[in-house]
Amino acid sequence: MAQDTTSKTHERAVEDLTTAEARAELEALALHLGRANDAYFRDDAPVMSDAEFDHLRNRNAAIEKRFPDLIRSDSPSRQIGAAPSDAFGKIRHTRRMLSLANAFTEDDVVDFIAGLRRFLGLAPDAPLALTAEPKIDGLSLSLRYENGQLRHAATRGDGETGEDVTANARMLDEIPQHLTDAPDLLEVRGEIYMSHSDFAALNARQAAAGGKSFANPRNAAAGSLRQLDPGITRARPLRFFAYAWGAVSAPLGQTQTEAIDRLTALGFPTNPLFRYCPTLDDLLTAYRDIEAQRASLGYDIDGVVYKLDDLSQQERLGLRSTTPRWAIAHKFPAELAWTRLDGIDIQVGRTGALSPVARLSPVTVGGVVVSNATLHNEDYIAGRDSRGAPIRDGRDIRIGDWVQVYRAGDVIPKIRDVDPARRPDWSTPFQMPAHCPECGSPALREPGDSVRRCTGGLTCPAQAVERLKHFVSRAAFDIDGLGAKQVESFWRDGWIVAPRDIFTLRDRFGPGQPRQLKNREGWGEKSAQNLFDAIDSKRRIPLARLIYALGIRHVGETSAGVLATQYGTWSAFRAAMSEAADPDSTAYAELIAIDGVGPVMVQSLITAFQVEAGTIDALAALLDIQAAEARASDSPVAGKTVVFTGTLERMTRAEAKARAEALGAKVAGSVSTKTDLLIAGPGAGSKAKKAADLGIEVIDEDQWLALIGAS
């Protein structure tokens, strides 16, 4: 396994080391392991073998054990926990793994049910059955069975692509390896979790063996499933509940209830508290019952999931971008903790936004020690907006206050409340600085904006660095070995000041140059060469990624994709951005006509290409920009613009729109020359006439359903 033995060649027994040698070696190990960890964590580019990684980590631990006084504040033993995740292969989910929308109050649930009825075109009192089940606090897993055999197991990942943990899933008793009487293709989805008793026992074993303990059962489950050595996973008591499915070759039933029964019959553990709820009252009763049992279940749950029971109705409702419309998670009240607010720091983001961050006396909330929390913006801290009106959830928050902290979505620490009785008498309302703490430029708040922004632009170090970090981020250029930390370090030394410097790095600091990367601390011949190669490999870049990487305000990943698809090539896009500066130009009209592009984004694009034309063009000249391909789809309506008019008799307007969009069609509100197809129900008026005048194809609802294969 150990291809690279250089670092071990001169290794000496730990007992023989002098203090000075130990200190030097710990420093070197911190550097190497930190880099290796970054490479694993961020990219798919391990810089050393797993065996060597483990060896170095053990060596570090051994030296620290003998010289406890020398343990560094940046010690790898503190930073490197579970095995690096990217050592796992990737699996693309055939059906995306979604998350759930949340309900926090009974009113939210009532709204959810009303929304279902509205979408389906049902009367407010029409019967509508749902199901309720506990929401397990673990990590979701997708299991793919082909001809009854377990083929793949994948974590959720970002929903599109997860990690391949097949070898580990095969080690778990509660996951069937073979199925009988199953559909040829069956993807089962569920939750991996660890029970309270198993968690306590595991931590006790870990402590006895001198290992680190886990903060909570969910972390223990995640750490155990993501072991590189399946043997370790085998020894961990992981459990599983099935609650959903992905692709299937034959339906599991007509309702959620039937499908869950079928999964149970196939041998999957399903939750015993699953319940069929014909009415809203049944649903809320189920919630209270499950909440009452929460402490005695023996495993963590964080709410109750409601799903529409009828699967054909589920299909009609369809999906939003990241959540299904037919399900919701009714969350339990979050765990709370009181602590003191020791200070408020100001961070400066990529766009210059000044965000206040609370520095808290460390406190345990929901099994995790929290010491920072976001405070959003100045209105939030003042408890009122710029006109003095109180704002929702805002609080008068001051340094020195006792504050109540919770973790929103069980993740992001937030401040819920302030105890006025314990406010120190010296406290004063927090004042946002009028100048950027990083560069001293005036920090201004535009009318109507809730955020104060540094006006320094790219002369502000914080903005410049954040821009660079954005440029190399995963969804942008994603250069192996050039992550946030490296970019910041290069920026500090003036090696990379703007994005284009990345692509001239080899010319300026490569072989033959007076200053060379390989002589830089922490770099060698090989690693320098690898970085140059990694950079070169990203010169060829899809148009969408480049547009996103530019970091133009209001242009995120999605909008960048839309723009790329619309213009196709860099030269077309680049020309349009210049021409659009004239609001009377056709370029302007075309730009603002793009679905999802409005006046704010247009202005932002125009300004960016005026102010930064030189740097952008210099960058583009160093790249090989790939044209965007029109999205291919097998649906007959993909890419078509359709308009609905008149009364639809077999579905609501919302449903028709959602379905058409799911098939790749664009749904417009009015007929124009861009319209490809008009679906006209009874009572269609001017739109149908206009369509006829323009020679646009007009069909009725039945023909439409036949066209999309859904009659």
Add this chain to the structure above:
DNA sequence: GTGCCTCGAGTTCA
């Protein structure tokens, strides 16, 4: 003008 829905931006801890 109101009310979705989505997107962008900033966020934590491991």
Add this chain to the structure above:
DNA sequence: CTCGAGGCAC
């Protein structure tokens, strides 16, 4: 994950 706000339909 959440908030704020842009974009769009009604």
